[in-house]
């Protein structure tokens with residue numbers, strides 16, 4: 001693929017997409033087979049009683065997609081449309097896939113195939129706080145290689161896609177989500193398609209691009225996709241649910257699927273004639289798509305009806321297999337080139353090189369900062385919580401004196417400081433991270449960027465935000481409750497608190513990367529944090545904890561943090577005892593009694609940083625494993 005676009009040719013004529021384009025082969029060059037698939041069979045293991053059996057999902061599917069063609073995959077629910085699209089696009093996970101798929105006559109190479117093809121998923125996962133223009137601009141920075149595109153050319157490419165997809169009016173509108181009003185459903189879908197079109201793919205897959213859209217928006221989406229396919233010589237395959245007659249007629253070809261078998265594959269224009277020839281005449285004023293879907297759908301209203309409809313579907317599929325064998329239209333003309341490509345891997349001559357790590361990281365970091373700074377409710381929530389807690393706890397332990405009573409209160413304040421570096425960071429940031437992780441997995445499925453750049457970008461965005469809000473808390477509580485006014489102690493206390501906050505960010509990234517859903521995260525994270533608090537050193541003296549559980553101290557950041565803060569605060573202190581009472585007279589006695597001097601303050605800080613590193617590495621390993629494509633490639 002040439003990465004150089006003919007911008008003028010692409011923008012010319014975008015004003016009036018045809019309502020009903022001439023059907024079939026007339027609009028498309030017939031020699032350019034982009035994708036060919038032969039005898040695809042896919043089965044999954046299914047439980048039958050107590051045993052497991054292979055259940056066929058796709059059965060002997062053959063076909064091809066040529067440059068400039070828009071092909072619809074139509075069928076009733078459960079027919080296998082998405083499965084076929086996934087098999088062709090390299091997104092099948094699990095089960096057994098057999099047959100042959102050739103991209104430009106050669107075997108597909110997972111990395112390069114994904115970079116030169118595009119897949120628009122049914123649900124559009126995008127950053128809600130970015131505008132349409134920004135969404136496309138960041139995608140262009142991440143996806144288009146710097147070696148082939150200057151920043152100006154990337155901007156031009158974004159502008160072209162905006163024009164092609166008629167998004168000019170929405171250019172500066174935020175994407176939005178359930179909480180924030182943003183672009184319309186149709187515009188959102190077009191932005192989603194736009195991010196995929198930026199790389200000028202040869203092959204475009206779309207899973208139900210019209211679902212949830214009204215008829216006008218659906219028609220516009222399909223028309224624009226068809227127009228772009230013709231203009232840029234892209235082969236497009238899309239699954240679609242019950243298209244209107246107008247939408248049906250936009251497609252060049254249609255694959256009618258039922259029970260995993262092809263009932264018809266050929267020009268849309270000849271579908272009615274084909275069915276009429278085998279005894280199924282579509283009534284004059286009926287939508288052909290509805291008529292075909294009715295023919296192919298199993299009727300579950302009664303046992304008899306089910307048997308009859310099953311026999312009809314089998315008959316339709318058998319008839320088409322016969323017809324196909326006779327015509328040999330889609331199996332013989334390009335076969336020689338396909339067969340000659342067998343076993344040869346697609347060379348990647350069209351491949352888009354990846355950008356270097358720093359370029360990826362800096363783009364992701366800028367995108368993360370833009371998202372974070374616009375998330376005003378989140379930032380205000382963090383700051384308000386810090387101020388509120390600082391005032392509440394500060395005044396709860398207001399102006400501590402240096403008497404024996406203050407020992408207990410000082411320990412309480414120090415412990416609350418340690419605790420405040422855990423829950424208030426982990427829980428809100430976990431929610432943010434979980435959404436981002438899903439977007440990352442989605443973007444990575446198009447081989448967009450590395451996991452390391454994503455992960456470090458998150459860490460370097462979350463840490464400063466956590467530190468700023470926590471500093472407000474620390475300064476507030478330190479001075480209101482009157483911990484030792486000593487510059488050195490204040491500094492060491494702050495450093496300890498920062499390190500604890502860093503561990504918390506690393507911890508939430510680890511949990512957020514590992515859990516399957518946010519709900520699980522909300523159970524796992526508080527449970528672990530609560531254990532950390534219980535073994536933090538205030539409630540139970542580490543010396544008295546049973547050896548079976550004593551090891552927890554080694555992996556407990558709260559314990560290191562509390563030890564460091566306590567040593568720091570109490571070292572060198574002297575307390576006045578009320579007459580006739582027994583009490584701690586020096587800070588050293590407190591340090592000894594609470595067993596917090598096992599390590600020095602700086603050693604505790606070092607252990608905290610080591611824990612942060614371990615959490616980061618564990619989170620990265622899980623995330624990498626999760627983001628690793630597990631699809632089956634033919």
Ligand SMILES: Nc1ncnc2c1ncn2[C@@H]1O[C@H](COP(=O)(O)OP(=O)(O)OP(=O)(O)O)[C@@H](O)[C@H]1O
Pocket residue numbers: 044045057075076077078079080081082083084093094095239241
């Ligand atoms: N990995 C899998 N494990 C078990 N069953 C599967 C798997 N993949 C697909 N199926 C089954 O295969 C059938 C076809 O699924 P598919 O999602 O492709 O249908 P579809 O035509 O896209 O349906 P819909 O329009 O409802 O999305 C369904 O019955 C589905 O339950």
